[in-house]
Amino acid sequence: MTAILSAEHVGKVFQTGRGNSVTAIQDLSFQVTDGEFVCILGASGCGKSTLLNMFAGFTQPTTGTVRLRGEPITRIEPRCGMVFQSYALFPWKTVRANVEFGLKMQGVARAERAGRAARFIDMVKLSGFENHYPAELSGGMQQRVTLARSLAADPQVLLMDEPFAALDAMTRQVMQEELLRIQAESRKTVLFITHSIDEALILSRRIIVLSARPGRVKAILDNDLPTPRHVDIQLSPEYAALKAHVWSLVAEEIRQHDEADRANQT
Amino acid sequence: MPNRAPWLLLISILSVAAMLTLWTVATGRGWVAPIFFPAPQAVWKEATVILANGQLWTDVWMSSRRVFAGFVLAAAVAVPLGIAMGVWVPAKAMMDPFVSLLRPLPSITWIPLTMLWLGIGEEQKTAIVFMGSWIYILLYTVESTKRVDPLLIRAARNLGAGDIAVMREVVLPGALPGIIAGLKVTLAISWSCVLSAEMIAAQNGLGALIWQAKDYGNLALVLVGMVCISLTVLLTDFLANRLEILLLPWERHRRH
Numbered sequence: 001m002t003a004i005l006s007a008e009h010v011g012k013v014f015q016t017g018r019g020n021s022v023t024a025i026q027d028l029s030f031q032v033t034d035g036e037f038v039c040i041l042g043a044s045g046c047g048k049s050t051l052l053n054m055f056a057g058f059t060q061p062t063t064g065t066v067r068l069r070g071e072p073i074t075r076i077e078p079r080c081g082m083v084f085q086s087y088a089l090f091p092w093k094t095v096r097a098n099v100e101f102g103l104k105m106q107g108v109a110r111a112e113r114a115g116r117a118a119r120f121i122d123m124v125k126l127s128g129f130e131n132h133y134p135a136e137l138s139g140g141m142q143q144r145v146t147l148a149r150s151l152a153a154d155p156q157v158l159l160m161d162e163p164f165a166a167l168d169a170m171t172r173q174v175m176q177e178e179l180l181r182i183q184a185e186s187r188k189t190v191l192f193i194t195h196s197i198d199e200a201l202i203l204s205r206r207i208i209v210l211s212a213r214p215g216r217v218k219a220i221l222d223n224d225l226p227t228p229r230h231v232d233i234q235l236s237p238e239y240a241a242l243k244a245h246v247w248s249l250v251a252e253e254i255r256q257h258d259e260a261d262r263a264n265q266t
Numbered sequence: 267m268p269n270r271a272p273w274l275l276l277i278s279i280l281s282v283a284a285m286l287t288l289w290t291v292a293t294g295r296g297w298v299a300p301i302f303f304p305a306p307q308a309v310w311k312e313a314t315v316i317l318a319n320g321q322l323w324t325d326v327w328m329s330s331r332r333v334f335a336g337f338v339l340a341a342a343v344a345v346p347l348g349i350a351m352g353v354w355v356p357a358k359a360m361m362d363p364f365v366s367l368l369r370p371l372p373s374i375t376w377i378p379l380t381m382l383w384l385g386i387g388e389e390q391k392t393a394i395v396f397m398g399s400w401i402y403i404l405l406y407t408v409e410s411t412k413r414v415d416p417l418l419i420r421a422a423r424n425l426g427a428g429d430i431a432v433m434r435e436v437v438l439p440g441a442l443p444g445i446i447a448g449l450k451v452t453l454a455i456s457w458s459c460v461l462s463a464e465m466i467a468a469q470n471g472l473g474a475l476i477w478q479a480k481d482y483g484n485l486a487l488v489l490v491g492m493v494c495i496s497l498t499v500l501l502t503d504f505l506a507n508r509l510e511i512l513l514l515p516w517e518r519h520r521r522h
Contacts, residue, residue: 076423082421105426
């Protein structure tokens with residue numbers, strides 16, 4: 001198995017003005033193999049989003065390297081498609097035009113664009129809404145459009161930055177199942193960021209637990225829960241055991257971070 | 267339209283009727299001297315006279331033409347310049363001092379210079395409208411361009427867009443609602459520019475109509491001119507709103 005994405009001793013320091021700096025990520029290394037679904041789990045402020053932004057090429061690491069198929073990522077990388085938490089749909093484009101956007105940028109002819117867009121609109125179950133504008137859709141539907149837009153551009157990796165965090169709990173569960181189905185259908189490599197242990201357990205094959213700031217790899221766990229998975233997997237004893245294990249890792253981090261915060265305040 | 271419920275519309279109609287009645291009674295009973303405020307019948311008579319001889323239509327047409335010429339010219343200069351200033355900081359740095367100096371000047375302060383350069387013909391009226399309008403269009407355009415959501419630009423680049431595509435597909439449509447809002451506000455300003463220019467030196471136009479009527483002591487005609495200006499600007503605004511809805515289909519649901 002070859003790595004499609006890798007982080008090698010990645011560190012990121014942000015200058016906060018007046019010579020102060022914050023270390024968001026420190027000496028972080030891991031690999032993602034082709035077709036894998038990996039969740040990165042961590043508390044807020046552990047540099048999860050920064051990490052994803054580095055894979056997309058939006059920001060550069062201060063130290064170390066991020067690579068796509070062995071090549072360092074040094075500029076915005078369309079082969080790593082980003083699914084944003086706040087959807088980032090173009091409000092002036094219809095659902096179809098949004099989904100076609102990546103293909104248009106690749107110079108795909110109009111007729112072919114329409115056909116390919118229709119396929120992905122169908123995959124996210126939005127047929128019939130092609131001519132709607134994003135603001136006419138619910139949050140869950142908008143997130144489906146974002147997903148279809150990313151998939152239609154046919155990236156090698158999908159980077160998902162807490163994509164369901166803004167959705168209500170029930171829509172979120174539906175979207176999780178949909179994502180599992182879509183990933184099985186499209187066989188895309190997914191690097192998915194979340195702060196929800198349940199979400200990580202339901203979706204991923206592997207969970208990378210990050211430590212609190214500065215973000216480092218705390219543990220990498222294989223998630224061997226049976227597939228295809230549904231939300232009701234949460235009722236199984238294996239799930240409970242794994243969840244307890246992950247929680248113990250996360251809780252330790254939160255406690256340490258909390259104590260450090262309190263020490264800083266006094 | 268602000269009044270949607272029928273009973274609210276009724277209130278509006280009643281308040282206008284009450285106002286007209288009060289006007290008629292106040293002038294009819296002699297509470298107000300006709301030299302200070304003419305009766306509605308007098309205003310109506312003046313209106314029918316200049317409607318019949320075609321003078322009113324000529325004035326409306328001439329003023330509208332001047333507004334249109336100056337406004338379109340101002341938009342043609344200020345919108346591209348504003349977009350350039352919004353996306354390219356050096357352009358903004360270059361223009362900012364001039365914008366700061368020119369902005370506080372009301373358009374009528376340009377009347378002496380424009381008369382010297384262009385005489386008192388159509389070009390001078392157009393120039394006054396232009397000078398009074400372009401800075402507002404510019405400021406709105408710069409602001410709307412700068413406010414385009416950077417996340418959308420990021421998303422576009424992530425989907426493979428280069429600089430030109432980002433400009434065409436994201437920055438321009440993203441700034442368009444703000445630019446159009448600015449154009450609408452400026453259109454009303456353009457109207458006030460042309461009226462002041464016409465009051466100072468013009469043979470025709472609604473501004474000249476009012477000013478000449480004042481010189482003849484015909485206050486009823488002054489009021490006809492004022493009402494006519496109101497109606498013309500309202501009509502322009504209405505047309506601008508229709509055009510806006512056509513140009514911004516994705517904004518239509520936000521209006522309801």
